[in-house]
Amino acid sequence: MSASSSKTIGRAVLRPREQVEERIKAAILSGELKSGEMLPPETELARQFNVSRTTLREALRVLTSQRLISKVPGARGGNFVQSVDHESLGAVVIETVGNLLALGSIRFDEVADVRRHLEVPSVRLAARNRTDRDLEELGSIVAHQRRASIDDPDIPDLDRRFHSGIARASGNRVLASFVSALHHATEPVHYLDLSPEVGRETVKQHVRILRAITDQDPDEGEAAIVEHLVYLQKHLAAVV
Amino acid sequence: MSASSSKTIGRAVLRPREQVEERIKAAILSGELKSGEMLPPETELARQFNVSRTTLREALRVLTSQRLISKVPGARGGNFVQSVDHESLGAVVIETVGNLLALGSIRFDEVADVRRHLEVPSVRLAARNRTDRDLEELGSIVAHQRRASIDDPDIPDLDRRFHSGIARASGNRVLASFVSALHHATEPVHYLDLSPEVGRETVKQHVRILRAITDQDPDEGEAAIVEHLVYLQKHLAAVV
DNA sequence: GCACGTTAAATGTTCGACATCTAATGGCCA
DNA sequence: TGGCCATTAGATGTCGAACATTTAACGTGC
Numbered sequence: 001m002s003a004s005s006s007k008t009i010g011r012a013v014l015r016p017r018e019q020v021e022e023r024i025k026a027a028i029l030s031g032e033l034k035s036g037e038m039l040p041p042e043t044e045l046a047r048q049f050n051v052s053r054t055t056l057r058e059a060l061r062v063l064t065s066q067r068l069i070s071k072v073p074g075a076r077g078g079n080f081v082q083s084v085d086h087e088s089l090g091a092v093v094i095e096t097v098g099n100l101l102a103l104g105s106i107r108f109d110e111v112a113d114v115r116r117h118l119e120v121p122s123v124r125l126a127a128r129n130r131t132d133r134d135l136e137e138l139g140s141i142v143a144h145q146r147r148a149s150i151d152d153p154d155i156p157d158l159d160r161r162f163h164s165g166i167a168r169a170s171g172n173r174v175l176a177s178f179v180s181a182l183h184h185a186t187e188p189v190h191y192l193d194l195s196p197e198v199g200r201e202t203v204k205q206h207v208r209i210l211r212a213i214t215d216q217d218p219d220e221g222e223a224a225i226v227e228h229l230v231y232l233q234k235h236l237a238a239v240v
Numbered sequence: 241m242s243a244s245s246s247k248t249i250g251r252a253v254l255r256p257r258e259q260v261e262e263r264i265k266a267a268i269l270s271g272e273l274k275s276g277e278m279l280p281p282e283t284e285l286a287r288q289f290n291v292s293r294t295t296l297r298e299a300l301r302v303l304t305s306q307r308l309i310s311k312v313p314g315a316r317g318g319n320f321v322q323s324v325d326h327e328s329l330g331a332v333v334i335e336t337v338g339n340l341l342a343l344g345s346i347r348f349d350e351v352a353d354v355r356r357h358l359e360v361p362s363v364r365l366a367a368r369n370r371t372d373r374d375l376e377e378l379g380s381i382v383a384h385q386r387r388a389s390i391d392d393p394d395i396p397d398l399d400r401r402f403h404s405g406i407a408r409a410s411g412n413r414v415l416a417s418f419v420s421a422l423h424h425a426t427e428p429v430h431y432l433d434l435s436p437e438v439g440r441e442t443v444k445q446h447v448r449i450l451r452a453i454t455d456q457d458p459d460e461g462e463a464a465i466v467e468h469l470v471y472l473q474k475h476l477a478a479v480v
Numbered sequence: 481g482c483a484c485g486t487t488a489a490a491t492g493t494t495c496g497a498c499a500t501c502t503a504a505t506g507g508c509c510a
Numbered sequence: 511t512g513g514c515c516a517t518t519a520g521a522t523g524t525c526g527a528a529c530a531t532t533t534a535a536c537g538t539g540c
Contacts, residue, residue: 015492015531029342041521052494054294057522058301065302068339073522074502084339086346092336096329097414099308102269105325110414114358117415121357174337174350175357178418255500255523281490292525297491313491314533 016051020059023049028068028081035083039069042079067091090177090184097185108186115182116229119163122179123209123225124218125170134169138210141165145203150196156187162206166213198235205231256291260299263289268308268321275323279309282319307331330417330424337425348426355422356469359403362419363449363465364458365410374409378450381405385443390436396427402446406453438475445471 014022027033039045046056060079063069067088069079082088100106126134141162148155160183167179205228212221254262267273279285286296300319303309307328309319322328340346366374381402388395400423407419445468452461 017492029339031343035343043521054495055493058298058492061298061301062305065305066335066339071522072502073500075518075520076503077501077521079522084343084345086340089333089336089340089346092332093329095306096332099269099306099324100326100329103271103275103324106329106413110412113412114414114418117361118354118357172350172353173346174354178354257523283490294526295524298523311491312533313531315487315489316534317490317532319491 016049017055017058017062020049020051020056021062024059024063025068028063033081035081037081039079039081086173086177089174090181093178093181094184097181101185111182112186112233115179115186116233118167118175118179118182119225119229120222122163122167122170122175123213123221125172125175126166127213127216127218127221129171130169130213130216134165135210135214138162138165138169138213142203142206142210145206148199150194150199155194155199159202160184160187166209169213201231202228256289257295257298257302260289260291260296261302264299264303265308268303273321275321277321279319279321326413326417329414330421333418333421334424337421341425351422352426352473355419355426356473358407358415358419358422359465359469360462362403362407362410362415363453363461365412365415366406367453367456367458367461369411370409370453370456374405375450375454378402378405378409378453382443382446382450385446388439390439395439399442400424400427406449409453441471442468 024033024039033039040048042053042056042060046053049056060069060071064071067082067084070082071077071079097106097111101108101111141158144154145158145162148158160180163183164176164180167176170176205224209221209224209228212218212224264273264279273279280288282293282296282300286293289296300309300311304311304319307322307324310322311317311319337346337351341348341351381398384394385398385402388398400420403423404416404420407416410416445464449461449464449468452458452464
């Protein structure tokens with residue numbers, strides 16, 4: 001090796017809390033601690049790590065806020081390994097995007113644009129991979145939307161479930177989490193100008209999308225979702 | 241209102257730690273506490289909330305793990321409000337996707353697919369919105385890639401910077417964070433079969449993409465990135 | 481002028497006690 | 511017999527005070 005380069009031997013020393021945190025996290029990610037399993041009581045765990053219960057609890061608190069464990073007080077309570085499924089990705093994105101929007105660190109349209117970009121492959125993949133189970137669920141949602149009146153408080157939720165349901169039918173769980181999360185994050189202003197006219201048109205477009213997915217026609221699905229997104233954006237732009 | 245519906249007046253009572261957490265978080269998100277500002281010392285804060293320092297510290301620990309504040313020990317240290325920029329979105333996604341992959345809750349190809357779907361609009365937008373500053377940076381990266389030999393340890397990093405740089409040039413910070421994060425998460429296996437042949441071809445494709453962005457030609461950019469992604473996937477499939 | 485010990489102020493950790501939560505237990509009473 | 515309810519036990523939650531460690535700034539001596 002040249003004289004100018006030097007091997008790095010050292011590492012930053014870790015504080016007790018960090019070491020406990022890392023060890024438990026590693027145990028969870030490696031499968032050593034299985035999902036749903038209960039950790040030893042805090043007193044016992046603290047003894048094992050040879051740290052105080054206070055320090056141990058700070059480590060557990062971090063892992064809790066990262067959704068790796070959940071704390072349950074009371075008898076038969078304890079610290080349980082969370083089953084970290086793909087939905088936690090959506091939850092984390094919702095949380096962070098919400099913070100960034102509140103702080104003005106990102107603009108609303110940046111979030112909405114990314115969602116729109118993801119909806120296209122979402123529909124295409126759904127048209128290819130949808131199961132009968134998916135069709136049944138989507139059909140049920142659209143049926144509800146037909147019946148819903150303009151002032152129905154469930155409307156935003158139905159819309160979210162429709163778009164999330166498509167993403168889930170795509171078979172890609174990362175895609176599903178992102179679409180669902182971004183939809184959620186952009187929801188607050190989605191229905192500001194919901195007129196009967198817009199409501200009817202929206203349902204009609206949903207029907208077209210669902211038919212394309214049912215027919216397993218990705219191109220028609222893409223055309224339908226693009227029409228829908230353009231329509232929605234136009235009727236939002238008038239408000240925002 | 242009908243007899244079956246009932247007003248909800250109550251809310252779950254919050255434990256002391258949760259209340260402290262919510263209050264500080266609200267103060268940060270509302271701008272009451274500005275970015276970079278230092279919070280009062282823990283002893284003083286605990287006095288204000290009328291809780292013990294232990295409880296206060298657990299609240300601060302959660303906020304720290306959510307990147308809202310940072311802790312600095314020592315003289316002139318303290319708890320500082322973090323400037324939460326869009327990069328923290330990427331960091332959070334990297335972390336969570338990494339966990340999910342380790343646990344087998346999502347598959348590798350699901351992550352890679354979403355990244356590929358995002359790279360197309362990323363290049364299209366970059367072709368439209370790139371600044372001279374962006375072109376300069378991307379050009380510098382490609383120049384490095386030309387010079388890099390096959391066993392250069394910087395190659396994965398250069399690739400990540402190229403794709404992230406394009407996403408940043410798109411002008412959409414959410415898109416940039418996602419592309420960068422997903423690229424990072426899929427990096428470990430990106431260069432398993434890097435032959436001189438593949439290296440040369442990759443650089444050639446990068447040049448084509450960059451030229452399209454320079455010429456502000458979205459269609460050519462899309463064609464170039466699609467070619468690149470297909471090529472990479474083919475040379476990965478042989479390995480994985 | 482620079483190296484280095486000292487100081488001060490903050491976070492980090494420890495300890496032990498008590499508070500609260502909650503499922504299970506077991507007894508009382510209709 | 512069966513259900514209601516007080517008790518209990520075992521876990522997390524909170525408290526308070528002391529001590530450890532970290533780190534920038536200060537001062538002192540060479």
